[in-house]
Amino acid sequence: MLSATLDYNDGNYSEAFAEFSRLAKLGNEDAIFNVGVMFLHGQGVEQDLAQANAWFRLAADFGLDEARDAAQLIAAQTEHSTLEQAYQALQKSISFRQFEQTLQPIFSAEKFTEKNTEPPLRIHTVDAKYPQSAYEKGIEGWVWLEFDVDASGAVKDVDIIDAFPDKTFNRAIYNAVRRWRYEPYRVDGVAQNYSSRSLLYHFTTFKGKRYKASFASQKKQYQRKISELIESAEQGNALVQYYIANWLNADEHNATKLLRYHWQQDTASSDLLLKSAINGYPNSQYRLGTNLLRGEFTQTDRKKGLNWILNAAQSGFVYAQYRLGRELLDKRFVEYDQDKAKRWLTMAANQGHFRAQRDLIDVLIENEEFVQAVNYLTLALEHDAQHPDLWFSQSKMAIKRGDKALASDAINKAIKYAKEREWHLAKLQAYQQQHKL
Known part of the structure; x- marks a missing residue:
């Protein structure tokens, strides 16, 4: 919001209009009002009183009294049907009701609700x-x-x-x-x-x-x-x-x-x-999204949480990209989508995020995309050469490729390193017994 305002004050209207429009989709009432101002004066966009009125009415829906006054001034000198048509069209893409349903959290002073x-x-x-x-x-x-x-x-x-x-x-x-x-x-x-x-x-x-x-x-x-x-x-x-x-x-x-x-x-x-x-800060969007997923200081709402995390991920915030991919892999929820999860995990993995590389490897192995799996496994092992999960993934890939000797060596390393770290062994040992490794 601050950078958009500075662009506006410096006369960089096209940049300011794009920034205000992006923030408006997040429910930023000041940005919504400013889009109306720019339509009113033809700044960075063609002058359009009907659009200005529609954006002012939208800002009023979000609680800005000055926006309601501005909309009424335009309405006094413009045909009502034209204004209503523009407002209804805007409501299909941005509305206060939509914001309430998809983004607005309900806060609580309690940590876990x-x-x-x-x-x-x-x-x-x-x-x-x-x-x-x-x-x-x-x-x-x-x-x-x-x-x-x-x-x-x-x-x-x-x-x-x-x-x-x-x-x-x-x-x-x-x-x-x-x-x-x-x-x-x-x-x-x-x-x-x-x-x-x-x-x-x-x-x-x-x-x-x-x-x-x-x-x-x-x-x-x-x-x-x-x-x-x-x-x-x-x-x-x-x-x-x-x-x-x-x-x-x-x-x-x-x-x-x-x-x-x-x-x-x-x-x-x-x-x-x-x-x-x-105001568009990805760290805050991600934290707010995780709070909504876990019910920290707010009522739990998975849909809203994922929407905020998505906004942060789209801004390139690597932790949000990983978390979105991780959540989309959870089969307990209707949002489960392995293809989308794979795309987000890949974005994070390509930025060097270790947990994304770790989880992406298993997705690639499941899909028998072994060349890519080996590439990411190599990168991940450079980060942690004794990570039990990585050696477990190596063993699973070797089984799929028919290399039982490599699978045995890898699962033994996974168990050895898991013991050293006092991590869970049952899953590794069950896999070892299942495949007689």
């Missing part, structure tokens, strides 16, 4: 060690990560999606999370892998006297910066809205305490995340 959306219960935790240099300087931050949990409850394949400050806390939380254990996730009594556990982990200097001293010395500096951030967020800066949403997700940060003076409502973090997503 439905029992069946809860992730596995963590039963063993290793605390992340606060980096000494960051602690002594009073630096606070967060790390957003995703990982899978295997059927034994072991954490596997950790992804650092984003962090603030960048790289300050990444290694600390990465080393800790890899040693966590979860209660095995079961479906109909059978232990299953749990894909894409998402976590926003905060580091805070809230430590008694040291915290009070650091807060007192930094308070004026914080307040000046916070005021600038608030103004930037209110102007539609999606990146700032996203960062503030992440800060508001914690309780004990110095910055959080000052931000809460301005954003006091229980759902403030989610509200800002939605604004950032509507």
Whole structure:
């Protein structure tokens, strides 16, 4: 929204019109209003009062009173049937009802609103060690990560999606999370892998006297910066809205305490995340989508969740591309589509995303596309040469190609490496027995 507004103010009307139009499809009421303004004045598009009226009426549907006034001014000097026809035509592609049904979340202050959306219960935790240099300087931050949990409850394949400050806390939380254990996730009594556990982990200097001293010395500096951030967020800066949403997700940060003076409502973090997503920021779109899938701070809604993830994926956000492919492979849901899943996994795999390469290999093996499977297997093994899943995939491919010696060697390596990592063995051992390897 901010970049679109800057383009408009600089007279780059064609670029601004394209950006506003894209944001309008996400339900951004200010962008919808601005499209109306550009139709009204013929900026970046041919002047059309009927279209201007239609877009103003649409913005009014989203709650903008000034848009309703603008639509009424046009209606007073234009034939009603022409205006109504344009408005009805617009409703077929963009409408508030459509936004409510496909994108608008219903937020809750509770973290998990439905029992069946809860992730596995963590039963063993290793605390992340606060980096000494960051602690002594009073630096606070967060790390957003995703990982899978295997059927034994072991954490596997950790992804650092984003962090603030960048790289300050990444290694600390990465080393800790890899040693966590979860209660095995079961479906109909059978232990299953749990894909894409998402976590926003905060580091805070809230430590008694040291915290009070650091807060007192930094308070004026914080307040000046916070005021600038608030103004930037209110102007539609999606990146700032996203960062503030992440800060508001914690309780004990110095910055959080000052931000809460301005954003006091229980759902403030989610509200800002939605604004950032509507303003077109892929990180926010993806996080909002994952929240909707899992029921975190919002009512669970798979359709809306996938729609937000799709928007992020279409922007090239690799984690969204992987997640969309992963979700489309889940046979429990009507969206199951292996061909679409394969396309999204391929996009992510080609950007070097390890989990996408890992899962794509199995899809390619199932479809007997062995040359491509070997290519991605080679890339994935360069990332982790002792990954049990990769050697299991190697064994499955060897069986399909009639090479039992290679299959035996690969499954033995898979079991060996899984034992070393304390990962689930039953599936590997059952496969070994089934094929007499």
